[in-house]
Amino acid sequence: GRRADIPPEQHADGLDPATTGSEDTALRKESSLKAPKVLEALAASGLRAIRYALEVDGIGEVIALDNNEVAIESCKRNIYHNGILASSKVVPHLADARIYMLTHPKEFDVVDLDPYGSPAAFLDSAVQCVADGGILMCSATDMAVLAGGNAEVCFSKYGSYPVRGKYRHEMALRILLACMEDKRNIPLPNFCPTVPQECSECGGKFVMGGPIWSDPIHDRDWATSILSNIRATSGLYEAYAKISAILTSVSEELPNAPLFVSLHSICATLKCTNPTMVMFHSAIRNAGYQISGSHADPLALKTDAPMSVIWDIMRCWVKLHPVKSQPENLPGSRILSQEPQLQTS
Ligand SMILES: C[S@@+](CC[C@H](N)C(=O)[O-])C[C@H]1O[C@@H](n2cnc3c(N)ncnc32)[C@H](O)[C@@H]1O
Structure with a gap:
């Protein structure tokens, strides 16, 4: 071997x-x-x-x-x-x-x-x-x-x-x-945007992480073309259903929204009932932002909406679906103590 x-x-x-001379040069040009x-x-x-x-x-x-x-x-x-x-x-x-x-x-x-x-x-x-x-x-x-x-x-x-x-x-x-x-790359000095020490929504301290890659992690065109290829030959793949589900989810993901929020975590913070995914998606869209799921987690929400908009949507939701009274110092109580700037229907 x-x-x-x-x-x-x-x-x-x-x-x-063993090839030499002009033949060699011609081949190298190719x-x-x-x-x-x-x-x-x-x-x-x-x-x-x-x-x-x-x-x-x-x-x-x-x-x-x-x-x-x-x-x-x-x-x-x-x-x-x-x-x-x-x-x-x-x-x-x-x-x-x-x-x-x-x-x-x-x-x-x-x-x-x-x-x-x-x-x-x-x-x-x-x-x-x-x-x-x-x-x-x-x-x-x-x-x-x-x-x-x-x-x-x-x-x-x-x-x-x-x-x-x-x-x-x-x-x-x-x-x-x-x-x-x-x-x-040759490392360059890293200029991070300045952020306040505390979250203006809940008053808690920020947890710092990173640096991370914040550009898209998928090539949508590639994912879509692979998806249509495997659809055409679906009989060849035992794991067709799984591959197709992952590629579909990947091809629908918002490319410019690094990381995601979880609807369960948001509702757990506020101690409220969950709106349906469909309702939440349409509230974000009505507010003028984009939203998608993530292939990594069925409950994930990828969006370009800022957290202030997400919390406002939830404040409006809680007005319609009130929560039991909570101690004032909890993050959820602090978030709900502010009036929403945005009105959602
Ligand atoms: C996880 S195995 C690779 C398995 C393989 N790619 C496959 O698909 O079957 C990692 C291999 O890396 C080799 N390895 C570890 N350090 C190495 C080094 N510095 N240079 C070359 N090979 C190394 C180990 O001997 C081992 O065989």
Whole structure:
């Protein structure tokens, strides 16, 4: 399964290494059309690298790295067992992923990072070896840390403080994206907007978290096109119902509303009954704002409405559905003690 064993005509990029001169130059000019080159930086037995080679049409060379000799030996055997296509495309390599990635700048169109636990130690080098316009794919199985289980560990690994709100899983993703972005750019001084110490609605102290990635986390067009593809071939997927539900929810999510509020949490704060989701959505829309659900939580509300509008809608709701009297110092009592500026119907 070593690359040296592969006849030239079977090389993934279609280039004969012996080619020289003008032919070589002509082929190189076509490099913008070349098959994408993939790096599976933490490959273990090579399972993914082999699947890329066998299952992705038009894929180029796939480098499978691991720093564990036993893993690389099993990777070589697996490449061999998967036949000529796997052998012609997948190149196993024993190396430390960080050193390899740092010494191959902008060389890969696709970089796949699948570490045990946190990818933080690999991000610095990974962003260096992705070609311009390429894709960095990364898994992080330390969700407990990213989602606020240990804020200090999260800060030391990712440079960001998590907050344990209902939105913590979305925040975890945004922390990881912010960390990748930070590794890609030269760090600039961070000018945060000034916020008051206390919330003007409930008088409580703000909990500070972040920094997070606040741009969209989905490409809507991509989600919609994948959705129509899988609808056309729904019989092929055992998990069709689940995939289709997630992609539908993703494609309907408001792209420019980072994180979300939970209707249950809002009602728990006020100790009131819940309005239906439909009523709440229409109240937000009537107030001139946008609203959607979130694929992460069926009770989530993503909206560009400020919290003052959300609380005003709830103040109007409570006028129609009164709550029992509460001690004055509770956050809910303080919120309800203010008259709504906005009138909802
Ligand atoms: C979770 S496994 C990868 C599983 C694999 N991607 C799959 O889909 O089957 C992580 C692998 O990373 C390897 N690894 C850990 N640190 C590494 C490093 N610095 N350089 C290269 N490989 C490393 C480990 O030996 C292990 O095989």
